[in-house]
Amino acid sequence: MNLHPLSLLGATALALLLAIGHPAAAGAHPLPVPAEADPAPDPAAGITWALQPAVDGAPDGRVSLRHRVDPGASVEESLALSNFSAQPATFAVYASDGTVGGDGSFDLIPAGQESTGGGAWVALGAVDGAAPRDDGGFAVSVPAGESVVFPVHIEVPADAAPGDHPAGIVAELLPDAASEVQLASRVGVRVHLRVSGDIVAGVRPDGVQATYEPSWNPFAPGTLVVRYDLANTGNVRLGAETVVGTAGPFGLLSDESPALAQRELLPGQSSPAEVRVPVWPLFLADGRVIASPAAVGDDEIEGALAASEEAFTVWTVPWAQLALIVLVVGGVLLFRRLRTRSAARVQARIDEAVAAAQGADRA
Template structure:
């Protein structure tokens, strides 16, 4: 199955050709009014527990061929790389995807046409405060032939994001976890340190962040890492693993890796000020490969010298004294 592509704006996706010689099919989804697509970039709501939100999604077919599509909602999550994705087809949502119901679960869209589908978001009375994220999906299932000549069903999906903020106490918070660093260098001269860590959203609102990584020496100087890209958005509970390299470090014994995050709230929100996040981790700046080679040489040489000394023993025989008549 192809993965969901969740669009932040109007999303038109050119799908792969059918197994036959049929022309490619193009379709997309976007926010809409009751009568036509509108200019919203995504579905974004603020509501209290127990509220019901009503809205519309436009399902568009810009090909000449009529198509039949499934339309449904799902929960969002962060990929290991930090991207925005929706649950795989067939996996049941438990959050906003379960709260969102489309009027039509199957739609037939004529060529060069748009179908407007109403939907509702029913927020449970016990919904947790903060941000909930998901998407509305349109899916096309086709039969194709794989490389082995077998017929397989392929589901191709596109989606539009849904953001919901439930009223209540907001806790914007990021943390740096599992920070480690390793040194690679020569016995004389400078080397590099690879710094690896995980950024996790431990609060209840989505956050981005700028990142800075440096390594400090025992005498107070520091060297910055290669540039680290800005995290665009981490959903509550989402995490992403990062790695960067700091060049030009002397093998100074013990060094300290530092990760500094400046959280960024979502555009258009008035979240409480989020303090910067810092985490340190000390590591040994020792050229391990060189030291291992020296130890190996020592293991070979020292026993050989001991054996040589044991073979060359000094004479302990007494010399007889001379006897004079």
């Protein structure tokens, strides 16, 4: 699966495996970029670099580290950190647990938060001239136009739970201490670790809440606002498509919203969602939120992926239409009353005229 690099400086990190924005850098946001192996530019420092999986001391074209392992097993890998610039640069290299943001892009857990999953299983090997960091990993200076290759050891605990345990390895450019610009820029490689065992795959809409917003135009439908949390109830990462179906009493005016796509949900993760559906008010509407799971990227999921749903009912009182009916009926009744009163006045005048004529005849 292609990953999504993050670059705080907003530079287009051409063809990197992953760039991860760190919360310590104010305003860090993930930026999707191509996932091929080209250098990542840093406009402020004029430095471009890349972190890539490697074999035999050279990048091998992979976009991530992907392994299916047994509990208690270990994996040996290596990464190449390349400085494509005309000047030396110093980088901090470290591993951490992976997470997925609300927009579906991959990220690492916040700085200072201890890794408890796949990130804690990753150990970075020694590199000549590297200095260990207090918070894990090491700092290393890479000469201009050169690369540093370092080993990666992944040790899976014997009691590791089956399923996916996401992690990432990051190379962060350390700015010059004299520089006034203290923004962090990072690139990295995503680590896909799936522990073998009983694989469970499923997503479910939870906590469905529906409210009706009437339109005060009696000739337009109102809006049904459906809010819910889409939860990954299994132990592997999944994508999903969600639709909201609605119908009035006796199935009248049934409709279905366009599919809302969720790119990726990690095991145990939930993501809030909101769907707005036009609905004609028929006093009461029944609906259901249907979530259909799907494999992400190159992942393989054993067995069928079944959809799940949650039903709801909401009042859809046609206030605008009722007001229109009241106005129409009131107008008709007022017109009839005025017409009756007018006819009565005319008849009274006729009666007066007839009475006057009869009196004149008698005289």
